Amino acid sequence: MSLKIYDSVPDNFLETDVLGLHEKFPGPFLMHLKGEKSKPLFLSVLLHGNETTGFLSLKKVLSNYADKILPRDVIVLVGNTKAAAHGLRHLEGQPDYNRIWAGGESEEAKLISQVLEYVKGFELFANIDVHNNTGKNPYYGCVNVFKEEYLDLAKRFSPKTVYFTEPSEVESMAFAPLCPSVTIEAGLPGKEEGVLKVAQFIEEVLNLDSFNHNFDIKNAEVFQTYGRIKIHKDATVDFKNDNDSKADFSFVEDLELKNFESISEGTLLGFYRDRGLIKVLDNDGEAVTDDLLEFREGKIITKKEFVPAMFTQDVYIIKEDCLGYVMKSFSVT
Numbered sequence: 487m488s489l490k491i492y493d494s495v496p497d498n499f500l501e502t503d504v505l506g507l508h509e510k511f512p513g514p515f516l517m518h519l520k521g522e523k524s525k526p527l528f529l530s531v532l533l534h535g536n537e538t539t540g541f542l543s544l545k546k547v548l549s550n551y552a553d554k555i556l557p558r559d560v561i562v563l564v565g566n567t568k569a570a571a572h573g574l575r576h577l578e579g580q581p582d583y584n585r586i587w588a589g590g591e592s593e594e595a596k597l598i599s600q601v602l603e604y605v606k607g608f609e610l611f612a613n614i615d616v617h618n619n620t621g622k623n624p625y626y627g628c629v630n631v632f633k634e635e636y637l638d639l640a641k642r643f644s645p646k647t648v649y650f651t652e653p654s655e656v657e658s659m660a661f662a663p664l665c666p667s668v669t670i671e672a673g674l675p676g677k678e679e680g681v682l683k684v685a686q687f688i689e690e691v692l693n694l695d696s697f698n699h700n701f702d703i704k705n706a707e708v709f710q711t712y713g714r715i716k717i718h719k720d721a722t723v724d725f726k727n728d729n730d731s732k733a734d735f736s737f738v739e740d741l742e743l744k745n746f747e748s749i750s751e752g753t754l755l756g757f758y759r760d761r762g763l764i765k766v767l768d769n770d771g772e773a774v775t776d777d778l779l780e781f782r783e784g785k786i787i788t789k790k791e792f793v794p795a796m797f798t799q800d801v802y803i804i805k806e807d808c809l810g811y812v813m814k815s816f817s818v819t
């Protein structure tokens with residue numbers, strides 16, 4: 487696996503759809519495009535092969551500049567084209583492309599090291615990594631550094647911002663020491679509204695001269711993830727909210743609709759058969775299950791108020807990642 491770097495938009499790229507991408511562009515590749523201002527915006531799309539909004543919005547932006555110069559230099563990473571051809575987050579045997587940015591021995595991790603090596607040769611303006619959610623979520627941005635410019639960047643995409651430091655092997659974390667850096671979550675994959683929203687955001691950042699160094703971080707509403715709810719990979723899960731379900735867990739039907747809304751103490755999340763198959767892990771990987779959840783007569787009940795994010799009904803994602811993230815309001819002191 488070697489890193490291909492194009493210095494212009496390759497022929498056919500704008501006409502290629504996401505499923506046909508891998509056939510023409512096997513493996514991850516960079517495009518380093520020249521614009522009026524020289525500090526490049528770094529943009530990554532398709533780190534997760536089924537999350538198509540970034541790719542679609544990138545094509546929209548590049549089409550707008552087909553016959554005029556970009557406002558500033560852009561370096562684009564098009565990520566897991568192989569998984570994209572199958573409509574999957576990643577293929578069996580492949581690592582998750584958004585968990586290989588802190589190094590590693592896989593050939594994919596080595597390729598990402600080459601990407602980071604390459605970009606370190608430039609003074610970057612900003613970094614944007616575009617993702618989608620599997621569950622229903624509002625648009626939001628995630629930062630890993632609590633600084634004015636980073637929050638300014640995130641808030642230009644959405645007023646909802648999440649601050650997280652775990653998992654730490656993600657793209658936005660690797661760029662955080664280099665420039666204002668954000669992961670944006672653009673709703674469900676490929677939806678036209680999300681594609682337009684992301685394209686507008688990219689255009690806005692491309693046209694910016696600088697970020698707001700005086701951004702009011704004291705009054706910025708930001709959530710911090712402090713845990714995730716893990717379900718054992720052998721557990722069976724449904725969303726029927728049924729005490730008599732044969733599944734190990736039968737969660738309430740509308741769990742994903744609660745994303746970014748406060749869940750109060752004493753709320754029923756669902757029913758369990760084996761409480762050993764669910765745990766809440768904090769950012770250090772320590773179990774804090776009993777701080778958050780109570781298990782009583784088959785019911786899973788919240789023990790304290792929290793704000794959920796990325797709760798999903800996609801059982802594959804639940805097993806691979808988690809049922810959802812647990813957040814609280816975060817403010818500087």
Ligand SMILES: [Zn+2]
Pocket residue numbers: 533534537584617618
């Ligand atoms: Zn993703």
